[in-house]
Amino acid sequence: MQFDPKSEQLQAVTQKSKSLWGGKTAVVAMGDLLTLAAFSLFPPITNTLVGSCSTEREALAACKDKQPDLLYVTECLEQGYGIPLAVKVKAVSPNTRVLLLLHRENQEVVRDALDAHIDGIAFVSSIGQGFDGDFFKSLEAMADGNTYYPKKVRETAGFKKGLILNELSSRETEVLEALCQGMSNKEIAEVMVVSTETIKSHVSTIISKLGVKDRTQAVIACIRAGI
Incomplete structure (x- = not known):
């Protein structure tokens, strides 16, 4: 996939993202330092950022201190892991919503995220797809206080159709x-x-x-x- 930072679509996404999260705060936790730096410097993220961390310990401390509206986290950190971090953050900052960005598109990781009651998941492969991509859609949903598990994530979870919903109309x-x-x-x-x-x-x-x-x-x- 070619990535053009000056494309009209990306510029439009950038502007709309700014309005979605205007007045809100965020912490970013990513294990890869280059990805962490690039993500943190993306204008809609930069404008909300109160913490940028590469380890589980640093991110937990930042969330406890700053009580951010949103935590962006990848599954692998420089020290520690993103999914256990999400559980710990909910304990110290209950109103922080967690968006997990997954590099590994496999069943085990997705099911672990479900067990952790993470608010939203987007595969890293969806970044850069504009308004139709899961990354932007997840931001839009979570800005409104909603949960976001896109179809690809649900399919990766691989659960067979059960009876739990029979009691619903x-x-x-x-x-x-x-x-x-x-x-x-x-x-x-x-x-x-x-x-x-x-x-x-x-x-x-x-x-x-x-x-x-x-x-x-x-x-x-x-x-x-x-x-």
């Missing part, structure tokens, strides 16, 4: 599938031509029926059910 299942795609309540309401309050009610019912505590866990239950 067809409309509730439809809403849950939309949540998996990172759609907000407003976006789902527009597609289904109902009110936002109706979607909120469906989401609350879904969470209750599945016995989970939030949207992220509901989405993970959906993925484990092979949806």
Whole structure:
């Protein structure tokens, strides 16, 4: 893939990313120092950055101290690992949302991320694909407080279709599938031509029926059910 930093598409993504995360803060944790530097210098990231780290210990300390809105992390760090870091960060900074950028597109890593209740996953291979790429879509979803597990990630997880969703109505299942795609309540309401309050009610019912505590866990239950 050719990468043109001056392309119109990339410039448009850059501008929209700035507006998505305006006024928010972020920490970046990546094991490869060149990738860490390049990512940290990307304008939408730079403008929100309160910590740029290569080790699990440094990133955890930065999140505890700064309480950022978002943590970008890769699975492999210079010292430590990204998925255990995500769990620790949730304990010291509960409102920090975690976006895991995966180099390895394999089942084991994706399932580990599901077990850690990570808010969003994007494969590194999706970076540079503009508005249609999972990286931008994950940022857009998480800026609105949603969860993002794209189709490629769900397929990589490899769960066979199960019975866990049988107790949901067809409309509730439809809403849950939309949540998996990172759609907000407003976006789902527009597609289904109902009110936002109706979607909120469906989401609350879904969470209750599945016995989970939030949207992220509901989405993970959906993925484990092979949806």
